[in-house]
Amino acid sequence: MPAEPRPPATAGPLGLLGGTFDPIHLGHLRLAEEAREALGLAAVRLIPAGQPPHRGEPRSSADQRLAMARLASTGNPAFEVDDSEVRAASKSYTVLTLERLRAELGPARPLVLILGADAFEGLPGWHRWQALFDFAHIAVANRPGYAPHGRRWPATLSPELAAACAGRHSSDPADLATAPAGRIVPFDMTPLAISASLIRDLVRTGHSVRYLLPDSVVDYIAAHHLYEGNGN
Numbered sequence: 001m002p003a004e005p006r007p008p009a010t011a012g013p014l015g016l017l018g019g020t021f022d023p024i025h026l027g028h029l030r031l032a033e034e035a036r037e038a039l040g041l042a043a044v045r046l047i048p049a050g051q052p053p054h055r056g057e058p059r060s061s062a063d064q065r066l067a068m069a070r071l072a073s074t075g076n077p078a079f080e081v082d083d084s085e086v087r088a089a090s091k092s093y094t095v096l097t098l099e100r101l102r103a104e105l106g107p108a109r110p111l112v113l114i115l116g117a118d119a120f121e122g123l124p125g126w127h128r129w130q131a132l133f134d135f136a137h138i139a140v141a142n143r144p145g146y147a148p149h150g151r152r153w154p155a156t157l158s159p160e161l162a163a164a165c166a167g168r169h170s171s172d173p174a175d176l177a178t179a180p181a182g183r184i185v186p187f188d189m190t191p192l193a194i195s196a197s198l199i200r201d202l203v204r205t206g207h208s209v210r211y212l213l214p215d216s217v218v219d220y221i222a223a224h225h226l227y228e229g230n231g232n
């Protein structure tokens with residue numbers, strides 16, 4: 001039977017997945033794809049950070065990380081790559097990106113910021129973090145090695161994050177379509193213990209990284225001699 005046509009990307013909640021993507025890998029891509037499916041997202045925008053706020057200088061340039069995100073998303077019509085943080089002169093604060101997207105997409109469109117559990121737990125350190133809930137819903141996926149959410153949630157969160165989450169928790173993804181922002185939805189994805197640091201480390205030590213990221217990105221890394229030298 002032919003696949004159901006997907007709704008146009010202008011309808012329904014829009015997923016947003018930001019990251020340093022140094023490099024983008026299958027953990028990111030499955031996170032985006034499983035969020036799209038589980039949460040009924042019309043599309044997912046991948047947003048490479050130009051100047052990630054909470055880490056040192058990435059090993060590859062912003063333009064290289066953008067190029068790898070474009071290669072990785074080729075062939076998935078539900079994935080869009082947003083270059084706004086790469087083009088911006090300022091640090092890649094998520095609240096600023098959400099403000100800009102709100103202005104672009106209007107007040108009614110549901111926006112869903114997709115985070116791995118590690119990023120979610122670090123939220124209280126982010127710039128104007130409490131304002132994030134005014135601009136978008138937040139969807140949180142499990143990530144191997146980080147505290148589980150779900151039934152024990154919010155007991156595993158820091159007190160300030162738990163306080164900010166109070167009254168926002170929803171276990172029904174359908175809720176995301178009924179308001180533009182403000183809800184928090186945990187969801188389960190296939191656990192994949194893949195990280196960009198693991199990939200950089202494997203390349204640096206001369207090991208194969210095939211099947212951890214798309215072949216096109218593997219080829220790009222080799223062609224540009226990324227991650228070969230010391231440093232991680």
Ligand SMILES: Nc1ncnc2c1ncn2[C@@H]1O[C@H](COP(=O)(O)OP(=O)(O)OP(=O)(O)O)[C@@H](O)[C@H]1O
Pocket residue numbers: 018019020021022026027028031114115116117118119120141142143144192193194195196197198
């Ligand atoms: N394997 C994974 N499973 C679930 N979420 C992931 C996974 N890898 C990354 N993420 C999420 O993707 C987002 C962007 O992650 P990021 O670009 O920092 O990748 P990373 O693999 O964590 O990088 P690094 O190892 O350099 O810290 C974050 O919300 C992070 O939690």
Ligand SMILES: O=C(O)c1ccc[n+]([C@@H]2O[C@H](COP(=O)([O-])O)[C@@H](O)[C@H]2O)c1
Pocket residue numbers: 017018019020021047049052053054055092093094095119125126127
């Ligand atoms: O806005 C902030 O203060 C902030 C602090 C840390 C991380 N972020 C965003 O979170 C995403 C993942 O960041 P990182 O460093 O884990 O790759 C990326 O989109 C960053 O811009 C945002």
